[in-house]
Each structure stands twice: as structure tokens, then as C-alpha cells.
Amino acid sequence: MSEIVIRVENLSKRYRIGERQPYRALRDVLGDALKAPARLISGNGHPSPAQGFLWALEDVNLEVRAGEVVGLIGRNGSGKTTLLKILSRITRPTKGRAEVHGRVGSLLEVGTGFHAELTGRENTFLNGAILGMSKRDITRKFDEIVAFAEIERFIDTPVKHYSSGMYVRLAFSVAAHLEPEILLVDEVLAVGDLAFQKKCLGKMNEVAQRGRTVVFVSHQMNQIRRLCERVVLLDAGRVQMSGPTAEVIAQYEAATLAGGSRGTERAGEIQPKARFLRWAIVEPRAEQPNFVTAPGPVRVKFTVEARERLRMGQIGIALFTSGSDLVWAWVSEKFEMEPGVHDLHVAFPYLPLRPGSYTWDPALWDDQTELDHWACVPPLVIATENYQHHDDKWNGILNLPCQFSVAKGQQRR
Numbered sequence: 001m002s003e004i005v006i007r008v009e010n011l012s013k014r015y016r017i018g019e020r021q022p023y024r025a026l027r028d029v030l031g032d033a034l035k036a037p038a039r040l041i042s043g044n045g046h047p048s049p050a051q052g053f054l055w056a057l058e059d060v061n062l063e064v065r066a067g068e069v070v071g072l073i074g075r076n077g078s079g080k081t082t083l084l085k086i087l088s089r090i091t092r093p094t095k096g097r098a099e100v101h102g103r104v105g106s107l108l109e110v111g112t113g114f115h116a117e118l119t120g121r122e123n124t125f126l127n128g129a130i131l132g133m134s135k136r137d138i139t140r141k142f143d144e145i146v147a148f149a150e151i152e153r154f155i156d157t158p159v160k161h162y163s164s165g166m167y168v169r170l171a172f173s174v175a176a177h178l179e180p181e182i183l184l185v186d187e188v189l190a191v192g193d194l195a196f197q198k199k200c201l202g203k204m205n206e207v208a209q210r211g212r213t214v215v216f217v218s219h220q221m222n223q224i225r226r227l228c229e230r231v232v233l234l235d236a237g238r239v240q241m242s243g244p245t246a247e248v249i250a251q252y253e254a255a256t257l258a259g260g261s262r263g264t265e266r267a268g269e270i271q272p273k274a275r276f277l278r279w280a281i282v283e284p285r286a287e288q289p290n291f292v293t294a295p296g297p298v299r300v301k302f303t304v305e306a307r308e309r310l311r312m313g314q315i316g317i318a319l320f321t322s323g324s325d326l327v328w329a330w331v332s333e334k335f336e337m338e339p340g341v342h343d344l345h346v347a348f349p350y351l352p353l354r355p356g357s358y359t360w361d362p363a364l365w366d367d368q369t370e371l372d373h374w375a376c377v378p379p380l381v382i383a384t385e386n387y388q389h390h391d392d393k394w395n396g397i398l399n400l401p402c403q404f405s406v407a408k409g410q411q412r413r
Contacts, residue, residue, distance in 0.1 A: 003101070005182060005213050006064035006087065011096035013057040013082050013237075056082040058237040059096070066102075066181075069204075069214045071228035071245065073221070073252055075377040076359075078234040080217045084108055084184050087215070102213070105180030107172050116160035120151060120170050123159055127174050141177050148203070149173040150196075165395065169196060176203045182213045201227055219357070219378045221249050221288065274306040274313070274337070274364055275372040281380075282345070290378045292351055295385075295401070299347045302362055310337040312367040315344055319380070322357045327397060353382045354399040 057079045064070050072080045085091045086098050088106040114123045124145060128138035146155050149169040151162075159167060175183060185204065204227055208214050218224055224231060224245065231248035233241040241248050280289035283299040292298055302315070316331040330346075360376040387401040388394070 003066050004063050005066045005101045006062070006215070007099040008060055008062040008083075008087075009097055009099075011057055011060040011062075011083075011086065011098055012055060012094050013079075013086065013091070014094040015054050015056055055237050057086075057093070060234075060237070060239055062232060062239065062242070064213060064215065066213055067208070067211045068230060069208045069216065069228050071224040071231040072215060072217045072234060073219070073224060073231055073249070074234035074240075076375050079237040080234055081108065081186055082237075083234070084186055084215065084217060087182075088184055100182065102181030103179075104182045104184060105175040105178060106184040107168075107175045108184070108186045114159050114167070114171060117158055119158055120146075120149075120155040120162070124170075124174050128178050133178055138178065141179075145170075145173045145177045148177065148199075163395075165196075172200055172203075176200075176207055180212065182215070183207055184215050186217045197223070220381060221252075221378075224249060272371045273308040273366060274304055274310060276362060276364065276374045276376075277303045277305050277341070279303070279360060279362075279376045283347075288378075288381075291381045291383050293383045295352070296350055297347065298351050299345055300360070302344045302346070302360075303341065304337070304344055304364060305341050306337050306339050308339060310335075310366045310371075313337050314365045316363045316365070317346065318361040320359045320361060321397070322359070322379070325397075327353065327358065351382065352398050352400050354388060354395055354397060355382050355384060355386050357381055 060079070060083065062083075072083065074080055082091070084106065085108060086093050087100055088104060088108060090108070115126065118126065121142075124142060125135065125138050128141075129135075146152055149166075149172075151166050151170055154162065154166065159170070162170070172185075175185070183204065185200075201223060204214055204216065208227075214227070216224070216227055228245050230243065231245045232239060233248050233252050241251055279300065279302045281292060281298060282289075282301045283297060284292070284294055286293045302317075312334045313336065314332055314334055316329070318329040319327045321327060358380040360380060361374070362376065363373040364371045382399075384399065386395075387399050388396070
């Protein structure tokens with residue numbers, strides 16, 4: 001049996017709503033990083049009263065063995081990123097402990113691990129030093145890191161001038177090439193284009209085949225199926241299921257389509273007059289109901305359950321990028337709705353968006369009173385051909401095909 005490199009016991013993390021997190025200087029982070037390879041991260045076990053607090057994780061128990069590739073899945077807010085931040089020592093648990101044995105490379109969100117004022121070259125050497133590598137070892141890997149990230153021209157530019165795509169390419173390349181024993185990767189890969197996502201998945205597979213441990217968070221089930229041999233499903237901060245990839249994903253997708261991805265209703269909660277259950281793309285049909293794989297008309301279905309009659313109902317919908325930038329927003333005319341389950345259809349002539357991950361954010365009202373507001377899971381994934389500039393820094397939100405021609409003009413006399 002392989003040795004256990006990650007052991008999580010009765011782990012809980014609570015955040016105070018609206019509380020500012022204490023500032024930690026760079027010297028504090030570096031000091032923590034230079035500790036022994038076997039690390040114990042524990043909480044004080046003395047929580048304050050629960051009022052005004054949010055439990056991001058509750059009594060999580062988990063073991064990961066050396067060489068395993070484990071996927072973490074679950075709806076937005078289920079605690080996946082919080083767990084990775086605790087394993088990366090970015091934050092501490094409120095209760096319980098997480099024991100990590102080995103050198104950790106992590107890619108959690110754009111901005112994590114790099115200093116904005118330093119160049120790509122300087123950040124590469126800084127990250128290698130934090131991982132405990134010698135300058136000689138980093139130099140040996142340096143050309144390979146830069147080539148993989150495809151940013152040779154900008155390696156001596158401060159990373160604050162990088163586009164999000166350039167930033168992610170370099171951050172992932174550093175995390176994957178500097179030989180971490182444990183690689184933690186969050187949904188940040190959604191920022192990159194589809195070609196680079198495939199490249200990253202190939203690299204993570206290569207890292208795993210070398211006996212390294214990978215913990216991977218993604219809302220894209222095809223990526224999880226391709227990479228992971230075991231999956232852990234989190235919901236409302238708790239482990240709901242852990243087991244073979246196909247079984248856990250099937251359970252999650254069934255719950256999502258049935259509306260279960262919105263979490264378990266707790267006894268005593270006041271239920272709204274109406275709420276969203278699920279969403280899906282009904283035209284064009286794809287292998288997964290959240291994917292758009294071809295340009296052209298798109299029709300989206302939002303399924304709503306009404307407990308009481310809506311006399312002056314309205315739906316408002318916003319669409320955000322993975323970086324929380326607003327792309328589009330709209331509100332319907334008023335409508336009536338009888339009690340029961342209803343499908344609300346929204347049709348677009350096309351969605352000319354750059355390939356990547358997006359989030360629908362619908363809200364439902366009756367007579368100007370908000371009934372429900374949902375950041376939809378899973379995300380909308382645009383997987384069409386990229387018609388934009390080959391250099392990522394010139395890519396915008398719109399992904400419009402165009403026709404180019406050269407015509408000989410008439411010479412003026």
C-alpha cells in the first residue's frame with residue numbers, strides 16, 4: 001500500500017461574515033514555507049458563537065495516498081477551494097487538523113503565489129526557492145517552464161502587466177515543472193483557452209505517472225473523468241461521497257439535474273414562494289447540457305418550482321466570466337405562474353463568447369420582491385473554435401468570426 005501523504009481529520013473552517021482577514025507579510029509566508037516537509041496544520045478548537053458566521057467546511061475527513069490523482073467536485077460554495085487553501089497553508093482551520101507530507105505546489109487562483117512587481121523570471125526562481133529547490137535545479141528547468149507557458153517574449157516583464165491567460169500559463173508551468181511531490185490545482189484553468197487546458201491536463205497526467213500526487217478541482221466533468229481515478233464530492237462543507245470517478249460523477253450529475261446541487265434544505269428554514277431547480281442548454285444539444293460546442297442559435301432552460309401562485313413574476317439573468325466580470329444582463333416582462341414546476345426558456349441568436357467558463361446568475365421576483373437568486377451550477381462552458389488573435393493578451397470577451405480579403409484598388413488619375 002502507498003503511504004498516506006494527506007490526512008484530514010475532523011476538519012472545520014468557519015468564516016465570520018464581513019470580517020477582514022489579518023494581513024500576512026511576505027516574510028511570514030516565506031517563514032512558513034521553510035518548515036519541515038511533514039507539516040501539521042491544526043485549529044484552536046475554540047469557536048465563538050455561531051451567529052454571524054459561515055461554516056465553509058464541517059467535520060471533513062479525507063486521506064490521499066502517494067501517487068493518487070483525486071478530484072474534488074461540488075457546487076459553488078461547497079468548500080473545495082477552502083480545503084485546498086488549508087492544505088496549501090494559505091489559511092488555518094477552525095477545528096481539526098490537516099497533515100501534509102511532501103513538497104506542495106499549488107495553483108489556486110490568479111494572483112496566488114506571485115509577486116506583482118517581480119518579473120516572470122524572478123517569480124519562477126522565488127517559487128522554486130519556496131519549494132526548497134536549489135538555484136541550479138531551477139535553472140535546469142527554467143527553459144522548459146518558459147517554453148510550456150509560451151511567454152518567452154515577456155519573461156522579463158513584471159507579471160502585473162500580464163493578461164490573466166499569460167499569468168495562468170506561467171503559474172501552472174511553474175507549479176507543474178518544479179517537481180512538487182503534491183500538486184494542488186483549482187478551477188483556475190478555466191481562465192486559459194481550451195488548447196492550453198488540454199496541455200495542462202496532459203502535464204498533470206504526466207506528473208501523476210511519475211508517482212506524484214495530484215488533487216484537482218474542476219466543474220468540468222470531462223476533465224475530471226480524463227484525469228482522476230478517485231473523486232470526492234463536497235456539498236455544504238461536508239463530504240457527501242468518495243469513491244471511483246464514474247460512480248461519484250454519476251451521483252453528482254443526477255443530483256444536479258434533479259436540483260439537488262443547490263444543497264439540502266434544513267428543517268425550520270422558510271421556503272420561498274418559488275425557487276430555481278436547475279438549468280440546461282436545450283439547443284444545440286451537446287454531450288453535456290452545460291456546453292456550447294457550435295456557433296449559432298442557443299436556447300437556455302431555467303427550471304423553477306413555484307409553491308404559490310406568482311401574479312407579477314419576473315426573471316432577471318446576468319452572465320459573468322470566471323473572473324466575475326459582467327458580460328450581459330437582462331430582465332423579463334412580468335408574467336403569471338401557477339404552483340408547480342415550470343421551464344423558463346431564454347433564446348439567443350448566438351453567444352459569440354471566447355472559449356472558457358461562465359456563470360449564469362438568475363434571480364426571480366414576484367411584485368418586486370426577490371424570491372430566489374442562484375449562481376448556477378454547473379458553469380456555462382463555451383467550447384467553440386477560437387476566432388481571435390493567436391496572442392492571448394489581445395483576446396477579448398467577444399469571439400467573432402470574420403472574413404478577410406485583399407482587393408486591388410483603382411488608381412486615381
